[in-house]
Amino acid sequence: MHEDIEKVLIAEEVIEKRLDLIAEKIRIDFANQESLQVVAILKGALVFMADLLRRVPLKLEIECLNVASYHGGTESSGVVDFLDAKLPDVKGRSILLLDDILDTGRTLEAVSKKLIDLGAADVKTCVLLTKDKERPVAVEADYSAFEIGDEFVVGYGLDYDGKYRNLPYVGVLKPSEINL
Numbered sequence: 202m203h204e205d206i207e208k209v210l211i212a213e214e215v216i217e218k219r220l221d222l223i224a225e226k227i228r229i230d231f232a233n234q235e236s237l238q239v240v241a242i243l244k245g246a247l248v249f250m251a252d253l254l255r256r257v258p259l260k261l262e263i264e265c266l267n268v269a270s271y272h273g274g275t276e277s278s279g280v281v282d283f284l285d286a287k288l289p290d291v292k293g294r295s296i297l298l299l300d301d302i303l304d305t306g307r308t309l310e311a312v313s314k315k316l317i318d319l320g321a322a323d324v325k326t327c328v329l330l331t332k333d334k335e336r337p338v339a340v341e342a343d344y345s346a347f348e349i350g351d352e353f354v355v356g357y358g359l360d361y362d363g364k365y366r367n368l369p370y371v372g373v374l375k376p377s378e379i380n381l
């Protein structure tokens with residue numbers, strides 16, 4: 202797996218240090234909540250969720266949503282499908298929504314809207330990565346660990362064609378590994 206990576210963009214130790222800071226911010230910002238409802242978007246947020254939430258010493262409840270917004274290649278399709286038969290009960294709750302990356306913003310926008318439609322009182326968003334680019338929709342994450350350039354990355358939850366999610370760092374694939 203590592204031999205397919207051209208360069209490491211964000212090393213594991215760097216991610217860990219940054220997560221300590223984000224977790225502390227979340228702890229302070231949500232300290233007055235009786236319990237905080239976290240909603241993580243699968244599968245991209247899996248690794249980020251596990252590492253971040255173990256650093257947050259609040260009474261969290263965790264739900265996951267299966268959403269498909271990327272269909273194989275390295276370009277976002279813009280279509281967001283909700284794949285779960287049953288969506289979580291979020292009525293009246295304050296939500297912390299987690300995703301791996303803010304790219305076009307369509308996923309976070311669609312999921313935030315869905316949670317509000319389902320009766321959530323408030324939705325705050327948290328991503329590992331924000332791509333520095335012009336977005337078709339005006340969304341910003343309330344918490345973002347890193348800003349990166351507009352390039353395709355894998356690892357730490359992010360995949361290419363379903364693979365590389367278990368890389369412990371964020372990296373860029375060798376062009377020879379990408380089938381266009």
Ligand code: IMP
Pocket residue numbers: 245270271277300301302303304305306307308309352353354355359360361
């Ligand atoms: P959106 O374009 O902001 O809606 O992002 C949709 C989804 O595309 C994200 O949740 C990721 O799963 C995926 N994605 C966007 N950029 C990348 C990338 O650079 N590598 C891997 N997946 C990505």
Ligand code: MG
Pocket residue numbers: 245271359360
């Ligand atoms: Mg993905």
